[in-house]
Amino acid sequence: MCGICGIFNTDKKPVEQSDIVRMNRIMSHRGPDGEGIYVKGHIGLGHRRLSIIDLESGTQPMANTDGSVQLVFNGEIYNFLEIKKELEGKGYRFRTRSDTESIIYAYEEWGEAFAEKLRGMFAIALWDEKQEKLILLRDRVGKKPLYYSYRNSHLFFASELKSLLTIPEIPKETDFHALDAYLSFGYVPSPMSIFKDVRKLPPAHMAVCTPGRFRIHPYWELDMNGSAAGRSEESLAEELREIFDECVKLRLISDVPLGAFLSGGVDSGAVVAAMALLMGDEAVKTASIGFSEKKFNELTYARMVAEQYGTEHTEFLVQPDALEVLEKIVWHLDEPFADASAIPTYYVSQMARKKVTVAVSGDGGDENFAGYINRYYMTKKEAEIRDRLPVFLRENLLAPLARFYPKIDRLPRPLRLKNFLHSLAGSFEESYFRAMSFYFLPEMKTRLYRPGLAAETKDFDTFEVLGKHFRQNRNPDTVTRAQYADIKTYMTEDILVKVDRMSMAHSLEVRSPILDHKLMEFAGRLPSDLKLKGRQSKYIFKKMNEKRLPADILYRKKQGFSIPLAAWMRGELKDFAADALFSSDSCLSDYFHTGYIKTLWEKHQRGLQDYAAPLWGLMMFGLWQKQFMKKI
Numbered sequence: 001m002c003g004i005c006g007i008f009n010t011d012k013k014p015v016e017q018s019d020i021v022r023m024n025r026i027m028s029h030r031g032p033d034g035e036g037i038y039v040k041g042h043i044g045l046g047h048r049r050l051s052i053i054d055l056e057s058g059t060q061p062m063a064n065t066d067g068s069v070q071l072v073f074n075g076e077i078y079n080f081l082e083i084k085k086e087l088e089g090k091g092y093r094f095r096t097r098s099d100t101e102s103i104i105y106a107y108e109e110w111g112e113a114f115a116e117k118l119r120g121m122f123a124i125a126l127w128d129e130k131q132e133k134l135i136l137l138r139d140r141v142g143k144k145p146l147y148y149s150y151r152n153s154h155l156f157f158a159s160e161l162k163s164l165l166t167i168p169e170i171p172k173e174t175d176f177h178a179l180d181a182y183l184s185f186g187y188v189p190s191p192m193s194i195f196k197d198v199r200k201l202p203p204a205h206m207a208v209c210t211p212g213r214f215r216i217h218p219y220w221e222l223d224m225n226g227s228a229a230g231r232s233e234e235s236l237a238e239e240l241r242e243i244f245d246e247c248v249k250l251r252l253i254s255d256v257p258l259g260a261f262l263s264g265g266v267d268s269g270a271v272v273a274a275m276a277l278l279m280g281d282e283a284v285k286t287a288s289i290g291f292s293e294k295k296f297n298e299l300t301y302a303r304m305v306a307e308q309y310g311t312e313h314t315e316f317l318v319q320p321d322a323l324e325v326l327e328k329i330v331w332h333l334d335e336p337f338a339d340a341s342a343i344p345t346y347y348v349s350q351m352a353r354k355k356v357t358v359a360v361s362g363d364g365g366d367e368n369f370a371g372y373i374n375r376y377y378m379t380k381k382e383a384e385i386r387d388r389l390p391v392f393l394r395e396n397l398l399a400p401l402a403r404f405y406p407k408i409d410r411l412p413r414p415l416r417l418k419n420f421l422h423s424l425a426g427s428f429e430e431s432y433f434r435a436m437s438f439y440f441l442p443e444m445k446t447r448l449y450r451p452g453l454a455a456e457t458k459d460f461d462t463f464e465v466l467g468k469h470f471r472q473n474r475n476p477d478t479v480t481r482a483q484y485a486d487i488k489t490y491m492t493e494d495i496l497v498k499v500d501r502m503s504m505a506h507s508l509e510v511r512s513p514i515l516d517h518k519l520m521e522f523a524g525r526l527p528s529d530l531k532l533k534g535r536q537s538k539y540i541f542k543k544m545n546e547k548r549l550p551a552d553i554l555y556r557k558k559q560g561f562s563i564p565l566a567a568w569m570r571g572e573l574k575d576f577a578a579d580a581l582f583s584s585d586s587c588l589s590d591y592f593h594t595g596y597i598k599t600l601w602e603k604h605q606r607g608l609q610d611y612a613a614p615l616w617g618l619m620m621f622g623l624w625q626k627q628f629m630k631k632i
Contacts, residue, residue, distance in 0.1 A: 002060070003030030003048040003504075004072040004146075005158035006125050007167075008134045010211040013154075015044035023156075023163045024048055029332075030074070030159060030504045036060045038070050043127050043134070047072040050357070050507055062100045064108060068129045071104050074159055075122030075144045076511065078250040083117055107135075115206055115219040119250075119517065123159060123201075134209045140220045140517045141364075142190070142203030142492040145500060149198045155209050161193060161334040165628070170197055172629060176456035179336070179591075179621075183445065184437045184462045186338030186617055187493040194335045194624075203492055220517065222487065224473060224480050224524040236526065237544045243522055244544070247513035248274040251360055259285030259356035261348055261510075262305060262313070264298030266538060266545065266554055267362025267371075269305045271513060273548040275360060276309035286311040287352040287359070289344040291318055293564040301553055308550070316351045318344050318563065319572075326623065332505040336624045338439055338617035339494050340565045345502040353506040363499060364514035367483055367491045368523040369538040370531035373558055375435060376479050377535055383428050383478040428478050429470045433463045436490065439617040453591045465489060479528040487520075566612040570605055580619045587625045588618060 005023040007015045017039045024035060024046035031048025038045045038061040047060040061070045077083070080099035083106055088094070092105045099120075106114040107126055112135065121143035126135040136157055138146045148157040149170050158164050165172065178192040190200040201207055204220040228236060248271060252258065260275055262268050275284045286306050290299035299315055306313035329346055352359045370376045434441060440448060442462075449457070461467075466485050473484040503510045513519070523531075526540065533539040542554045569577055581588060581597055588597065597618060604611040 002050055002072075002074040003027035003159040003163070004074050004123060004125055005046040005163050006072065006127075006134075006156075007044045008127075008155040008209055009042040009153065010155070010209065011153040012042045015039050015042055017044065019167060020044040020046040022166045023158055026166055027158070027160050027163050029507055032507050034059060036072070038072075040129075043070075043129075045070055045072045045125060045127060050509060060100060062096075062098075062104060064104050069104055069107065070127040070129070071100060071107075071124065073100055073103060073122060073124045075120055075124075075139065076509070077102060077118050077120040077122065078253065078516075079117075079119040112206065112208070121511070121515075125157060132210055136201055136207040136209075137219075138201045138203055138205055140204045140222075141487065141496065141515050141520070143496050143500065143512065143515065145497070146201045147193060147198055148201060148207065150209070150214050151197055155214070161195075161198060162331075162628070164198055171195070173197065176453060177460040179453075180445075180457040180460055181462050181465050182336050182338070182621070183440045183448075183617065185465065185489070185494070186439050186613075187497060188335045188337075189465045189489055189493045194628075222484070222517075222520060222524055224475060224484050226475070226477065226480065226525065226527040228522075228525040229527040233530065233540065233543065236530065237540055240519075240522065240540060241544045243516075243519050244270070244513065245274050245278070247516040247519050248360070249278050250516070251511040251513050252278060254358050256357035257285070257355065258358040258360070259287065259312075259352055260360045261352065261362070262286040262288045262302045262311070263362065264288065264301030264305070264553070265362065265365075265558070266542060266549070267365030267514060269301075269362075269549050269553050270365075270541070270545045271360055271362045272305055272309060272311065273545065274513075276311070277548075284309060284311040285352075285355050286313045287348050287355075288313070288315045289318055289348045289351075290315060291344075291564060293567065296564050301556070304550060304553060312355075314351055314355065316347055318347055327627070328505065329502070330620065330623045330627055332501045333497070333624075334501065334628075336617075336621045337494075337497065338613070338620050339498055340563050340616055342498045342502055343563055345498050346505060349503040349506045349508050349510075353508045356508075358509045358511060359503070360511045360513065361499065362514060363495055363510075363512040364491065364520070365538065365541065367487045368514060368520055368531075369541040370479055370483055370528065371538045371558065372486070373532075373535065373537040376482055376532050376537070379428070379432060379435065379482050380479050380532065382431055386428070428481070429467060430463070432470075432482055432485065433466050436466065436485075437462075439614045444614070447596045448592050450591055450593055477528050479532050483528075483531075565616060566604070566610045569612045569615060570607075574605070577615065577619055580622050581615065585626075586622050587629075588622050592618070 009015060020037050020039060027048050031050045034049040036047040036059055045061045061072050063070050077099040080102040083102045084094060087105045094101055106117050115137055122139045123144040123146040124137040136146060145159055147161050147164055149164055156164055156167055164170055173196045175192055175194060175196045178188045178194050182188050188194050190202045193200055205216055205218050207216045260272050262272050272284055272286060288299055288302035290297045325346060329342055366372050469485045469488040470481060473481050475481055499510050530540040600611040600615060603609045
């Protein structure tokens with residue numbers, strides 16, 4: 001795992017090496033084992049190395065035999081030995097044991113189609129001197145980040161936003177459309193970033209820059225057609241097990257110590273079970289996080305798996321004094337980010353890094369196998385009811401009821417009545433957008449925004465963050481469409497951002513076998529009733545693991561990886577949060593009506609409603625402003 005950066009001046013202006021050095025060194029946490037720089041004329045590349053494979057000869061930038069192709073790369077290519085064997089058969093001779101060299105020769109052999117050969121997680125920058133071409137490439141689901149800014153014939157790119165901000169030419173002008181999206185979902189979705197002049201390369205996309213031309217195109221698409229319908233559950237479960245075990249096995253290749261995150265849930269338990277079976281007599285090193293609040297604590301279940309497979313197990317109890325690391329967390333997140341589970345992710349990464357350099361995780365199980373039971377089950381049931389209701393009833397009775405029902409901030413959200421009325425009155429797409437707006441619903445924003453922000457965002461429809469993906473996947477099955485939207489948005493922009501930033505804060509590489517694109521393609525061919533069967537989520541994935549994990553792990557109620565935020569905001573974090581939201585040096589009053597924020601705060605403190613999420617989202621935006629709007 002590494003950090004990359006670079007500059008390509010298409011107007012032939014020479015790159016200043018000091019710029020690359022500055023961009024590179026601010027990301028030293030991504031690669032503490034070494035620094036590499038290549039500057040030649042109007043191209044400059046930087047690399048920070050975290051040594052995982054081929055510790056001695058895998059340094060970057062790496063070149064082909066005549067030096068005309070230069071590469072910097074962040075990530076791992078799990079099938080590099082397979083690619084290497086194929087290329088050796090075509091006459092290529094390798095000088096190293098690293099996966100990096102296989103990328104270079106794959107490009108020489110297959111041109112831009114080399115992207116389709118790669119199986120892994122990656123952000124790649126490849127310079128082709130002969131063709132005067134820079135290629136930027138990001139993995140299929142966005143496990144590895146890549147920011148860029150293309151302006152005035154200059155292309156800047158980096159693994160982290162803060163690296164780009166070391167370049168004075170890149171202005172820090174807030175993208176208010178990105179802020180609007182953040183206040184709905186708690187993250188800034190690709191291709192936007194929080195700054196107008198910086199974008200994120202979307203997952204599964206390639207950017208090609210030549211003098212006078214900059215183009216971006218996709219190289220992979222996930223097909224969720226359910227074409228495996230009709231096959232027996234037994235044969236599908238067996239094939240899934242074989243693919244899953246292969247995905248785990250590929251992620252055990254490492255020249256440094258390797259372990260696993262163990263949450264106590266099905267996905268991480270399945271990963272640890274497979275690792276233990278594949279590693280034989282070598283004990284798996286596992287790390288788990290818990291809380292003193294029983295509702296949020298899964299340590300008991302993590303211990304069950306650890307004891308069953310004899311792992312070398314470590315635990316850590318997260319306390320509300322986590323505020324000690326909150327500024328560090330904000331710094332590493334780069335953009336406003338409201339998912340409070342970044343805190344336990346930070347700590348479990350810190351704990352794991354004390355014993356290993358690589359950790360294997362269970363990320364992706366919920367999205368691939370319909371694990372968000374309340375969300376997907378309610379979506380399915382609402383769709384079934386909606387389809388039975390006459391159109392005139394939905395339009396003439398339910399829609400007016402939804403509009404005139406008491407304001408959302410007077411209603412306990414768990415009752416979901418206002419949202420339920422909206423769901424039945426409108427479309428599935430509109431309903432799902434509201435379900436995924438964890439922080440501020442549209443009607444709340446009208447009370448929150450000051451006139452300036454309201455004017456800046458009036459022509460931006462936040463629904464489109466999901467809407468474009470609903471249009472891309474036309475499967476009539478609502479669960480499948482919801483999964484697809486989650487894979488393209490929530491998983492990529494929230495879950496994987498959190499894991500990458502918090503693990504990289506500790507120079508820890510995290511590998512996710514359930515997000516192998518071969519496994520995802522297989523899961524996409526499964527009909528949705530083998531994922532969500534009645535009220536049973538991850539149906540076939542759990543069936544596959546019945547001989548490996550106890551029933552108490554497989555079939556207990558899902559808890560999720562979250563923190564007791566509502567209680568903390570009324571207790572130990574109360575003073576800190578109040579200061580961040582209402583102090584005189586807070587920037588929030590520049591954008592938002594402080595009176596409305598106080599209304600949310602008071603109702604939360606009195607226990608009338610749980611407003612921890614929107615209040616935390618505002619607080620995190622304020623903390624981000626303080627750190628990133630000053631000079632870096």
